[in-house]
Each structure stands twice: as C-alpha cells, then as structure tokens.
Amino acid sequence: MIKDFNICEPTRIDSHETIKMYEIMRFMMPNNDFTQTQKENSLMDIIDNFDGFILDGFGVINIGNELIKGVIPFLNEVKRKNKHIFILTNGSTNPSVETAKKYINWKIPISKELVVSPRDALQQSLENFKDTKVFFIGKEVTPIKLNNLKVTNNIKDADLIVFLGSRIWNINDHDNLVNELIRKKRNIFVCNPDISAPHGKFFSPEPGYWSLKIMQDANLNEKFFHWYGKPYHPVFNFVKNKLDNYSKKNFKKKNIAMIGDTLHTDILGANAYGFSSILLTNYGLMKNMDIDRIIKNLKIYPSYIVGGY
Numbered sequence: 356m357i358k359d360f361n362i363c364e365p366t367r368i369d370s371h372e373t374i375k376m377y378e379i380m381r382f383m384m385p386n387n388d389f390t391q392t393q394k395e396n397s398l399m400d401i402i403d404n405f406d407g408f409i410l411d412g413f414g415v416i417n418i419g420n421e422l423i424k425g426v427i428p429f430l431n432e433v434k435r436k437n438k439h440i441f442i443l444t445n446g447s448t449n450p451s452v453e454t455a456k457k458y459i460n461w462k463i464p465i466s467k468e469l470v471v472s473p474r475d476a477l478q479q480s481l482e483n484f485k486d487t488k489v490f491f492i493g494k495e496v497t498p499i500k501l502n503n504l505k506v507t508n509n510i511k512d513a514d515l516i517v518f519l520g521s522r523i524w525n526i527n528d529h530d531n532l533v534n535e536l537i538r539k540k541r542n543i544f545v546c547n548p549d550i551s552a553p554h555g556k557f558f559s560p561e562p563g564y565w566s567l568k569i570m571q572d573a574n575l576n577e578k579f580f581h582w583y584g585k586p587y588h589p590v591f592n593f594v595k596n597k598l599d600n601y602s603k604k605n606f607k608k609k610n611i612a613m614i615g616d617t618l619h620t621d622i623l624g625a626n627a628y629g630f631s632s633i634l635l636t637n638y639g640l641m642k643n644m645d646i647d648r649i650i651k652n653l654k655i656y657p658s659y660i661v662g663g664y
C-alpha cells in the first residue's frame with residue numbers, strides 16, 4: 356500500500372530504492388504476460404531480427420551528459436541495413452525538437468522528427484481541452500503552448516496540473532503543492548513516470564518519484580493521475596503511429612524492438628503494448644545488479660537481454 360510505504364529521501368535514491376518504488380506503483384501499470392527471455396552478446400548480433408529500433412535516452416544513449424560508447428556505430432549499422440530508428444525518452448522538460456538537438460550535437464545519426472517524448476502524446480490530447488488553466492511543474496520546463504490553454508504560475512488558479520520535469524523542484528515546492536492539493540483535489544497529468552535517472556555517481560529524483568510522494572502526502576487517489584510516458588500506452592501509441600506514417604508502412608508490433616535499461620518502464624511498457632523489448636545491462640539502472648534474480652522476482656521478461664552494443 357502506498358500509504359504505508361517508506362519513500363526514501365531524494366538524495367538516497369539508488370537502483371534498489373528505484374525498483375522498490377516502481378513495484379509499489381505496479382498496480383497502476385499495464386500488464387504483460389511474457390515469461391521467456393533470451394541472452395545475446397551485443398545489440399549488433401540481433402539487428403537482423405527486427406524492422407526497427409526505439410532507443411531510450413538515459414541509460415541507453417547517455418549517462419548524465421556522457422554519450423555511451425558504441426551507440427553511433429550501432430545506429431550507423433542499423434541505418435545501413437535500412438532499418439528504422441526512433442529515440443523515445445520519457446524526458447519531457449522541453450519540446451522534442453529541442454531534446455533532439457542534444458542528440459544531434461553528439462553526432463547521433465538521427466533527424467529531429469525521429470525523437471519523441473510523452474510530451475508529444477500529451478500535447479495531442481490537450482488539444483481537445485476547452486479553456487483550461489494549467490500549472491506546469493517544474494520551474495525549468497518549457498510550458499506546452501496551445502490556444503485553448505492558459506498557463507498559470509499560481510497553483511491556486513489551476514484547473515489542471517501537468518508534470519513535465521523536476522530538475523528544479525525540491526521538497527519545499529513539493530510541500531506547497533501537497534498543501535494546495537489537500538485544499539482542492541485536481542487531476543495531474545504526468546509526462547515522465549520515471550522514478551530516477553542515472554548520472555554515474557548519483558540518481559536524480561524524477562517526476563515519478565514526486566508523483567508517488569504526492570499520492571502519499573496529499574492522500575491523492577491514483578484516479579487523479581494520468582500517465583503519458585513509458586510504461587503507459589499513450590506514448591507507445593504515439594510512436595507507433597509516427598513510425599508507420601513516417602515510413603508509410605504498417606509495421607507488425609513484434610518486429611519493432613524497444614531498447615531500454617529499465618524493466619518497469621521500457622521493458623514492461625513495450626511488452627504490454629506488443630513491441631519486442633531489449634534490456635541493456637551494462638550502463639543504466641541494471642548495471643552491477645543480479646539481473647536474472649530481479650527479472651524472476653519482478654516477472655518482467657525482456658525479449659532479449661544484452662550487455663552492450
């Protein structure tokens with residue numbers, strides 16, 4: 356039960372705490388019935404098994420601000436074989452075209468329209484809202500601009516709360532938000548369900564972490580939370596439609612592989628949606644962990660487990 360769960364301090368987040376927090380939120384996540392997995396040495400070995408690859412950002416392309424070695428040769432090989440590539444990050448602080456600049460600056464062979472985030476899926480659904488006052492979390496984010504939305508910086512005026520990012524968001528901001536939600540309950544749309552992001556020496560708290568804390572501290576029922584990012588369906592739907600439109604094909608979901616470092620977001624989400632899934636174990640959340648035991652305990656089986664590129 357979330358009510359009784361011991362949420363660690365933001366500075367104490369590590370991979371074990373992250374997995375515990377994902378598990379306490381598991382009842383909200385989509386289900387998957389995969390029970391088998393296969394190990395391969397590297398991603399290069401399984402390129403031919405798929406028509407396209409969707410890569411996660413943190414833990415797959417980069418750790419903190421460092422590009423992971425091997426990403427570029429792998430993507431060049433994928434392109435050479437005429438397979439498709441998308442980058443799907445849960446990071447939603449900025450519009451995807453801005454996020455894309457980071458990857459392009461790193462010389463990753465991808466064009467900006469092939470970088471997507473849950474923010475894109477959310478924007479699409481917000482277009483149907485009528486005259487809504489929105490409070491965007493956190494302080495560093497670029498608000499979503501639509502004619503039917505009014506951005507308010509005063510949470511008291513907001514009809515709707517949208518969680519885009521938490522780089523500049525602390526326990527005082529959290530407490531203010533919680534007090535306001537106790538006064539008046541409101542829906543919260545969460546773009547980024549990630550609990551944490553790996554930075555090499557530490558893990559940063561992400562909107563999934565703060566959302567869990569809001570549920571507990573404001574005693575806010577899960578029905579008030581609407582999730583757009585991995586592992587939830589909206590962003591997978593968005594990327595599948597975009598992939599089909601872009602390539603003018605209707606891909607079999609099984610022939611598209613999501614490459615990720617996190618079982619509860621990338622792998623569970625891909626499995627539940629019908630994509631294949633590839634867990635990368637050398638760099639991100641699962642680095643140095645007892646992968647076989649964890650997979651068995653969590654019952655989240657990637658189609659493939661590979662160390663690196």
Ligand SMILES: [Mg+2]
Binds near residue numbers: 411412616617639
């Ligand atoms: Mg990741």
